[in-house]
Amino acid sequence: MxxxxxxxxxxxxxxxxxxxxxxxLAxxxxxxxxxxxxxxENPLGPSPFAIREMTNALWDIHRYPDMFAHELKNELASLYKLKPQNIILGNGSEGIMGYIVRAFLQPDDEVVTSANTFIGFLILAKSVGAKLIQVPRREDYKYDVxxxxxxxxxxxxxxxxxxxxxxxxxxxTKEEFDFLMKHVPAHTIVILDEAYFEFAQSMWDYPDSMNYRYDNVITLRTFxxxxxxxxxxxxxxxxxxxxxxxxxxxxxPFEPGTIAQKGAYGALRDYPHLVRTLENNKKRSEELFIYLRNEGFSPIPSVTNFITFKTGSEEASLFLYNELLNHGVIIRPLRANLMPDHVRISLGTKEEMEHFYAAMEDVLPRYNEKFRRPA
Ligand SMILES: Cc1ncc(COP(=O)(O)O)c(C=O)c1O
Structure with a gap:
């Protein structure tokens, strides 16, 4: 053959x-x-500190990046009380997932995760022939640890x-994480993908991975x-x-590039921008949750910068998606996550959310007529 x-x-x-x-769309x-x-994404945009660092760095881009990324690693090390040798950088946290797959996964190795989770890592794992074991979620949408x-x-x-x-x-939660770790043998690597860590860190029972020191856990975070x-x-x-x-x-060796290293360094040093981001997110999250409830949806309680809710069918999800597009509002239907009867809305600025609510005022009566007419 x-x-x-x-x-x-x-x-x-x-x-x-x-x-x-x-x-x-435009x-x-x-x-x-x-x-x-x-x-x-962050609707407030990048920090001005990040922009300044990146703009200044443009004059040096005829040079290769600092492959050890000293400045950025030292900043992260001092922020999280770590040694620089315990830090790895990449082109987004997905870039690091690519390294993880390349370094540790071989064909037929098994990867255990939850159903309907972030698909970036799953695609990478499949790309080297690993076998995915995706465990169904609980009724309340949480991982079933x-x-x-x-x-x-x-x-x-x-x-x-x-x-x-x-x-x-x-x-x-902390309790669920502790439970899971009791069942993980030393030869199994746990990836804790904390892309939304900053939004969740204030929850009292959120297991901030910096408070643990397991030899087989890799934490991933992102700018x-x-x-x-x-x-x-x-x-x-x-x-x-x-x-x-x-x-x-x-x-x-040269990932992430110079501009990325500088931008990240600037962003890390602009704490007020992070605070503004979290404040906007909290307000918009509360408002959207209440709005969706009032309109008869069941939003999933979220500790991130987005809210997902059930529409009931793929057709209903696509209707909402397409009708909102006509108004210039882009949301996310979740077919790729095998949740076609759900959509996800990222939290925007106050103005962006008002745009969404105004669009919904036009779309919802037709949505209700089509998908919620009493039998
Ligand atoms: C859970 C999760 N992990 C990782 C990523 C990828 O982030 P990055 O831009 O750092 O590659 C995303 C992006 O949506 C995500 O939702």
Missing amino acids: QKKLVPDYVEKLEVYQAGKPIEE REKNLTKISKLASN EAMAKKITEKTKIVYIANPDNPTGTYI SKAYGISGIRCGYGFGHDYLIGNLHKVKL
Whole structure:
């Protein structure tokens, strides 16, 4: 038999579908006012400190980046009381997930995670032929840690936990994390993907991974969400020297680039911008939750910068999505997460949310007529 150019497990993958870009919608519908509430970005934009650092760095981009990223690693190390050798940087936290897969996963290794979780890591794991064990969620949309623990076997190489989770906005508690860790053997790596950490850290029962020191846990965080610089791609990870040391062996040496390192450094030093971001998020989250409730939906309680709710069918989700697009509001239907009967709304600025509410005023009567007419 002829050998194949591309392994079956790669051929079977589907290309990741990102939120619709603003320019694309503007072109398609000839709209000028667009509110993108689809990719969990920071609606306040980047910190001016980040912009200043990046702008200054432009004069040096004929040079390769600092492959040790001293300045940024030292800043992170002092903020989180770590040693720089326990830190890895990458092109977004997904860049680091790519290193993790390259360094630790082999075909037929098992990855245990929850159903309907962030698909970025799952695509990467499948791309090397690993086997995904996705454990159904609980009724309340939370990870079912008891059921997940039962799926951990000799073959489990990685347990992937998005905490808080995207797209549900739920989180596993300290107690649940402790329970799970009791069932994880030393040869299994736990990835704690804390992309939304900053939004959840004030919850008393949120297990901030900085308070634990497990040799087999890698924490991933990002500058893409609360820090508002997703466009430059910079994420960071913490872990034991042994794991981080091996990740560095497979890492592309000059990721993240100079502009990304500088932007992240600037963003980290602008604490007031982070506070403004969290304050806006809290207010918008409370308002949207109440609005959705009042309109007869059941939003999932979220500790992140987005809220997901059930529409009841894929048709209803797509109706909302398409009708809102006509008004210049981009939300996210969740077919890719195998939740086609749900949609997710990222929290925007006050003005963006008002745009959404005004659009809903037009869309909802038709939505109700079509999908909620009493039998
Ligand atoms: C749970 C989760 N992890 C990781 C990422 C990727 O973030 P980054 O931009 O750092 O690659 C996202 C982005 O949406 C996410 O939701």
